Amino acid sequence: MKYQIECNTGKINQICLICQLxxxxxxxxxxxxxxxxxxxxxxxxxxxxxxxxxxxxxxxxFSQKLLALN
Incomplete structure (x- = not known):
């Protein structure tokens, strides 16, 4: 897995990958x-x-869950 950091110009609603909030x-x-x-x-x-x-x-x-799906 890789991390990508991006500048954000507007507010976007997202769901957290870890906590799902x-x-x-x-x-x-x-x-x-x-x-x-x-x-x-x-x-x-x-x-x-x-x-x-x-x-x-x-x-x-999370990665282990992905591997189990494949």
Missing amino acids: SFQTNEVRLIICNDQGESYGDLCYQCIANGGDWVQFQLQK
């Missing part, structure tokens, strides 16, 4: 992508605030 983006978005650059979704600011190690652990669990 709806949130509104601010000036910056953190988007999680696969190795081909295809977006899985955004992370909310509350999940980002939990820290890099916590986010990495949650994304590993």
Whole structure:
């Protein structure tokens, strides 16, 4: 998985990839992508605030779920 940071000019409603809660983006978005650059979704600011190690652990669990679907 890759992280993509984008500047955001308008507020967009998103669903957090980790906690599944709806949130509104601010000036910056953190988007999680696969190795081909295809977006899985955004992370909310509350999940980002939990820290890099916590986010990495949650994304590993997400990745395992994706592998189980294939």
